[in-house]
Amino acid sequence: MFHKEGAKIILISTTLTVVLLLVIDHFITLPWLRMGTMLVVLFFLVMILQFFRNPKRAVDISDNHIIAPVDGKVVVIEEVYEAEYFKDQRLQVSIFMSPINVHVTRYPVNGRINFSKYHPGKYLVAWHPKASTENERTTVVVENRIFGEILYRQIAGALAKRIVNYAEAGMQVVQGTDAGFIKFGSRVDLFLPLGTEINVQLNQKAVGGKTIIATKS
Incomplete structure (x- = not known):
């Protein structure tokens, strides 16, 4: 689950990632270079997603x-x-x-x-x-x-x-x-x-x- 404060950034980043992957697939012909560039783009998306993660945690609530x-x-x-x-x-x-x-x-x-x-x-x-x-x-x-x-x-x-x-x-x-x-x-x-x-x-x-x-x- 992701925090609501990251919704806009996640949407923009995901959209940009999809566009970049399509561009890379179309214009880069060398297989190793195409795959390497795609992995770099996906890595940055994963970093953004992990930053805005919002894990649900069971809290032991106590005033003490x-x-x-x-x-x-x-x-x-x-x-x-x-x-x-x-x-x-x-x-x-x-x-x-x-x-x-x-x-x-x-x-x-x-x-x-x-x-x-x-x-x-x-x-x-x-x-x-x-x-x-x-x-x-x-x-x-x-x-x-x-x-x-x-x-x-x-x-x-x-x-x-x-x-x-x-x-x-x-x-x-x-x-x-x-x-x-x-x-x-x-x-x-x-x-x-x-x-x-x-x-x-x-x-x-x-x-x-x-x-x-x-x-x-």
């Missing part, structure tokens, strides 16, 4: 844990000063997504959206230290009955040119459901209350909607 909002690798676990909304110290957990990861963003907890804001910005590589404050990004705060307010931030990378965010202030959201999409490479930062029990390690692979980032008993 925070799940990974995206697929990727855990690249940051540290205490930082969150300057936009909380203006105090928080535990930051960051997940980096490569172009081959699923790029659907999922709500990490159940709760009410208290804040949602889009920021235009630069397109530094997603692991750059200033990416979280200078790149194009969205900031969303969800209030959960167990953890209180948690913040997640979608951050565009060097290739990502559009962030899609479905969260609006006042919405009640369900853990693991579709919160948005980031096109072509990026990362997501989570900002959690100090003292939160973190269940992941640096360089661990996270699976959106499945991996438990933090728990609270």
Whole structure:
């Protein structure tokens, strides 16, 4: 299954692929060159299709844990000063997504959206230290009955040119459901209350909607 945000790109890419294959078949006479060129065209179509895939996942919904909002690798676990909304110290957990990861963003907890804001910005590589404050990004705060307010931030990378965010202030959201999409490479930062029990390690692979980032008993 594919994400709705990829519908237009998939349609255009599929149509263009069919046209190119017909042109190649008609104009290239050398069998090895014709086959090789066709395979290259099909490869790019497959890459686009896999980027917009949207796998259905059974989510263990619970207010006692925070799940990974995206697929990727855990690249940051540290205490930082969150300057936009909380203006105090928080535990930051960051997940980096490569172009081959699923790029659907999922709500990490159940709760009410208290804040949602889009920021235009630069397109530094997603692991750059200033990416979280200078790149194009969205900031969303969800209030959960167990953890209180948690913040997640979608951050565009060097290739990502559009962030899609479905969260609006006042919405009640369900853990693991579709919160948005980031096109072509990026990362997501989570900002959690100090003292939160973190269940992941640096360089661990996270699976959106499945991996438990933090728990609270």
